[in-house]
Amino acid sequence: MPGKAADFLRTTELDDAERAVLDQGATVRRGQGYTLRVSAVSAVHRQLLARCQPLDGGHGVPAVPAQRKARREYENRVSTITPIRP
Secondary structure (H helix, E strand, C coil), X not given: CEHHHHHHHHCCCCCHHHHHHHHHCEEEEECCEEEEEXXXXXXXXXXXXXXXXXXXXXXXXXXXXXXXXXXXXXXXXHHCCCCCCC
């Protein structure tokens, strides 16, 4: 998960499972920013992605290009996740 998306999520209200995923993530430095490596089932990633929707702007909130890009990158990564079936 891109660092800008993780920073945004830390300031929002999350349920216990989502908060635990963020708290247990490992920070990896990448150039100017960072990536947060998190291990979670695809459903939790999709919930987190849905909560990142305000980063695209709208609802009177200005869109910051770097945040929009971070949300898009996270969306691309989440879309490649295939659910594991028992």
